[in-house]
Amino acid sequence: MEVAKSxxxxxxxxxxxxxxxxVFCNYCGAGEFGLLCIESGFQIRECRRCGLVYVSPQPAAAELPAFYDGMYADTSDEAMAARSMGAMEGHLKRIIRKRMPNGGRFLEIGCGNGRLLKTISDLPIELTAIELSESAAAYARKAVPHATIIDASIDSAExxxxxxxxxxxIAVLEHVKDPRASLTKLRDWLAPGGAIVIQVPYVQNFIRVKRWLPWLPIxxxxxxxxxxxxxxxxxxYLEELGFVDIRIEIARPYASNGPIGAAxxxxxxxxxxxxYTLTGGYIYPFAAATTTHAKLPG
Ligand SMILES: [Zn+2]
Structure with a gap:
């Protein structure tokens, strides 16, 4: 059996x-939920109090390392190149350049094959990353030799x-067991005035629509x-951690999966x-993923 994929x-x-x-709601701790759907036998719940959408019951923490080992089984250049068509990295680079006008230290959590690091490698910043998959980290080290890439998860990294x-x-927070604890850890690593860039899926509206359009391949x-x-x-989440100047945008498409997929x-x-444009950048119903950037005061 495999994870259902878009x-x-x-x-x-x-x-x-x-x-x-x-598990209970990670944002507000409530246990009451509405059932959004069931996928691969897992319940996708919506918190009745705050609206967070989450899987419960979910894999125990001990299951996750072996589960993610399978994600980078193929580290050929072709397989790695197919993972992104570049629009996403270009967008992130513009954000990072704007958020780091004076250079400094950049840290990526879960750099995968190093595609983003490579894209921003000409910026005058110091690059460090952590990556849980040892095969992906090894690939990234070769792709971006001057970046420091550490074999670690967000839980084990210090x-x-x-x-x-x-x-x-980027595309990590939706995988962690405790997003609140992870975001708090990142906040604590940031210097005053430091910036955070987060990309997460936002597919809940597609999941709602699928009640009437069950063939939708998302x-x-x-x-x-x-x-x-x-x-x-x-x-x-970000306001509670003290972040200011919070901007949320629709993420640019990342994977191509061939020309039909790209279209x-x-x-x-x-x-x-x-x-999004017609509502003045306010409504994101079919974003599929969002890119959020914010900074700490200072
Ligand atoms: Zn909640």
Whole structure:
């Protein structure tokens, strides 16, 4: 059995989870929920109090390292290149350049094959990353030789307090067991005035629409993804941690999966961008993923 995947997801992940655990809402702690759908046998719940969308029961923490090992089984250049068509990295580079006008230390949480690091490697900044998959980290080290890439997860990594000027966490927060604890850790590593860049999926509206359009090839991808963050909720997480100047944008498409996949994803994104633009950058119903950037006062 494999994790159900959306048409734009370029890799397969075997699904062999033995130990699961019931969790409460990560944002507000409430246990009451509405059932959004069931995917691969996992319940996707919506918190009745705050609206956070999450998987419960979800794989126990001990299951995750082996589960993610399968994600980078193929480290050929072709397989790695297929994972992104570059639009996403270009967008992130513009944000990082704007958020680091004086250079400084950049840290990426979960750099995967190093594609973003490579894209920003000509900026006058110091590059460090952590990566849980040893095969992906080895690939990234070769791709970006002057970056420091550490084999670690967000839970095991340690950096001195206030030691980073910008931290990017791209397509990672939806995989962690405790997003609140992870974001708090990142906040503590940032220097005053430091910036955070977060990219997360936002597919909950597609999941709602699927009640009437069951053929829609977009999935939550449970239990690989454990959370789906609405822009409203992401803003609340960041405000509570003291971040200011919070900007939330529709993420640019990343994977291509061939020309038909690329046309489809630009089509879906096009609708999202149209509604987003028509509402003055306020409504993101079909964003599929959002890119959020903010900074600490200072
Ligand atoms: Zn809640």
């Amino acid at each position: 048409f734009f997801t370029t890799f397969s992940q075997p699904l062999d989870i033995k130990e699961v655990e019931e 950096f001195p307090p206030q030691s980073q000027d910008c931290i990017a966490i 999935y939550f991808e449970a239990p690989r993804h454990l959370f789906d963050f609405s822009p409203r909720l992401l803003r609340r 489809l994803i630009w089509g879906v994104k096009g609708i999202g961008f149209a509604i």
